[in-house]
Amino acid sequence: MKSTVEEFLDLVKQRNGHEPEFLQAVEEVAETVIPYIVKNDIYYGKNILLRMVEPERVVMFRVCWVDDQGEIQVNRGYRVQMNSAIGPYKGGLRFHPTVNLSILKFLAFEQVFKNSLTTLPMGGGKGGSDFDPKGKSDNEIMRFCHAFMGELFRHIGHNTDVPAGDIGVGAREIGFLFGMYKKISNNFTGVLTGKGLSWGGSLIRPEATGYGTVYFAEKMLETRGDGIKGKNVVISGSGNVAQYAAEKVIQLGGKVLTLSDSSGFIYDKDGIDAEKLAFVMTLKNEKRGRISEYLNKYPNAEFIKGQTPWKIPCEIALPCATQNELHEDDAKTLLNNGCICVSEGANMPSTNQAIQAFHKAKILFAPGKASNAGGVATSGLEMTQNSLRFKWSREEVDNKLKDIMSDIHKSCLEYGKDDDGYIDYVRGANIAGFVKVADAMLAQGII
Numbered sequence: 001m002k003s004t005v006e007e008f009l010d011l012v013k014q015r016n017g018h019e020p021e022f023l024q025a026v027e028e029v030a031e032t033v034i035p036y037i038v039k040n041d042i043y044y045g046k047n048i049l050l051r052m053v054e055p056e057r058v059v060m061f062r063v064c065w066v067d068d069q070g071e072i073q074v075n076r077g078y079r080v081q082m083n084s085a086i087g088p089y090k091g092g093l094r095f096h097p098t099v100n101l102s103i104l105k106f107l108a109f110e111q112v113f114k115n116s117l118t119t120l121p122m123g124g125g126k127g128g129s130d131f132d133p134k135g136k137s138d139n140e141i142m143r144f145c146h147a148f149m150g151e152l153f154r155h156i157g158h159n160t161d162v163p164a165g166d167i168g169v170g171a172r173e174i175g176f177l178f179g180m181y182k183k184i185s186n187n188f189t190g191v192l193t194g195k196g197l198s199w200g201g202s203l204i205r206p207e208a209t210g211y212g213t214v215y216f217a218e219k220m221l222e223t224r225g226d227g228i229k230g231k232n233v234v235i236s237g238s239g240n241v242a243q244y245a246a247e248k249v250i251q252l253g254g255k256v257l258t259l260s261d262s263s264g265f266i267y268d269k270d271g272i273d274a275e276k277l278a279f280v281m282t283l284k285n286e287k288r289g290r291i292s293e294y295l296n297k298y299p300n301a302e303f304i305k306g307q308t309p310w311k312i313p314c315e316i317a318l319p320c321a322t323q324n325e326l327h328e329d330d331a332k333t334l335l336n337n338g339c340i341c342v343s344e345g346a347n348m349p350s351t352n353q354a355i356q357a358f359h360k361a362k363i364l365f366a367p368g369k370a371s372n373a374g375g376v377a378t379s380g381l382e383m384t385q386n387s388l389r390f391k392w393s394r395e396e397v398d399n400k401l402k403d404i405m406s407d408i409h410k411s412c413l414e415y416g417k418d419d420d421g422y423i424d425y426v427r428g429a430n431i432a433g434f435v436k437v438a439d440a441m442l443a444q445g446i447i
């Protein structure tokens with residue numbers, strides 16, 4: 001006899017068989033949420049999860065632009081508007097050659113649960129393009145962003161859908177996208193978040209995802225009477241999330257040993273301190289160089305080509321680069337080396353098999369939809385400030401961010417505590433995120 005979870009996943013597979021990342025994200029949710037639905041009459045028999053895996057709308061469009069050599073380039077643009085039951089669609093834009101519908105649907109699906117967990121009124125969406133920003137001039141980036149917004153503007157709005165950044169989309173790109181939206185719509189509105197401080201942006205938004213990931217790790221460690229201070233921390237990535245996760249770890253007295261990019265990782269056994277991190281920020285955000293160039297300035301560090309950093313012994317691991325960057329073998333290596341806490345800064349960086357290994361060893365493990373929700377939460381705070389035509393101080397936003405991460409942690413405890421006291425943060429986050437969206441969908445009827 002097939003279980004309800006298997007039957008559900010078979011159906012989702014029939015419809016989305018060619019979308020492996022999306023199926024992986026759905027499987028992780030279904031395994032914890034379906035048993036909850038079965039036990040709760042108000043959700044049972046209403047196909048609520050089946051409705052949630054179907055995007056409300058998917059927009060796919062052509063993006064034509066001219067490169068510096070005068071050649072016409074053609075890319076594909078997308079916006080997946082997944083669920084608007086609790087608020088306008090909200091979620092980032094990713095510019096990376098690997099972008100396709102499977103990746104964006106997994107990200108949009110995760111975003112629905114994550115945004116629900118933030119306690120703020122935001123639905124879930126995600127978008128982007130297969131455009132590769134690597135090696136492009138600022139003018140090419142600008143022309144691409146303008147062309148992309150030339151179509152996307154029809155589908156977004158401050159009460160409809162509010163995009164932001166993700167991989168390959170940072171402050172520079174948000175500026176170009178916002179400029180074009182404002183020009184075509186003749187409207188200065190909070191239609192994007194991650195804006196510059198002088199034109200509607202919020203303090204702490206650039207830091208928020210990385211800081212939030214570390215605040216969440218602290219909350220988890222607190223449940224065991226522990227903290228970040230004095231811990232060895234291994235971080236992957238060297239982009240927005242990794243940089244500010246590293247900054248917060250350093251501020252809290254932890255030792256950051258690694259950072260990475262798609263070419264490999266650097267291992268600095270003396271620790272990456274504030275000065276070294278400032279060098280990485282300039283290298284990555286301004287010079288747009290490779291992480292291996294760290295050794296030009298700090299030759300005592302090592303560069304390990306083509307590998308992820310999980311074999312470096314640590315107590316805390318923060319995967320902050322990309323999806324499926326931490327496999328079952330990596331999880332076992334981390335565990336054998338004494339890792340006690342994994343807080344995901346990236347979206348779905350650990351495979352489902354790696355998560356099982358962490359759960360089996362009963363270490364602290366937080367899925368991205370809980371631990372990296374600080375970024376979108378602070379985007380929600382940016383939207384609030386835009387609506388109020390007001391600006392909160394750095395300290396005010398940071399305190400709100402801390403409170404939100406603490407509330408997310410409480411929600412995970414409410415739905416994720418096992419009989420033996422172990423906290424299954426995956427189950428906790430999935431069910432807490434589901435309940436709020438499902439209740440709104442039920443109240444709004446079959447639409």
Ligand SMILES: NC(=O)C1=CN([C@@H]2O[C@H](COP(=O)(O)OP(=O)(O)OC[C@H]3O[C@@H](n4cnc5c(N)ncnc54)[C@H](O)[C@@H]3O)[C@@H](O)[C@H]2O)C=CC1
Nearest residue numbers: 166167168209237238239240241261262321322346347375
């Ligand atoms: N920026 C934000 O506010 C949020 C980002 N995230 C997630 O965090 C992760 C990182 O995003 P950002 O730091 O914003 O992007 P970013 O563009 O600033 O940096 C991406 C980083 O990932 C690395 N990377 C990309 N593809 C890789 C690959 N195939 N192998 C190894 N490294 C790779 C890049 O070298 C870079 O260090 C993504 O999973 C994103 O979805 C999650 C929540 C919010």
Ligand SMILES: O=C(O)CCC(=O)C(=O)O
Nearest residue numbers: 091092164166375376379
């Ligand atoms: O700030 C936002 O709206 C998007 C953040 C994001 O893309 C994410 O949480 O994965």
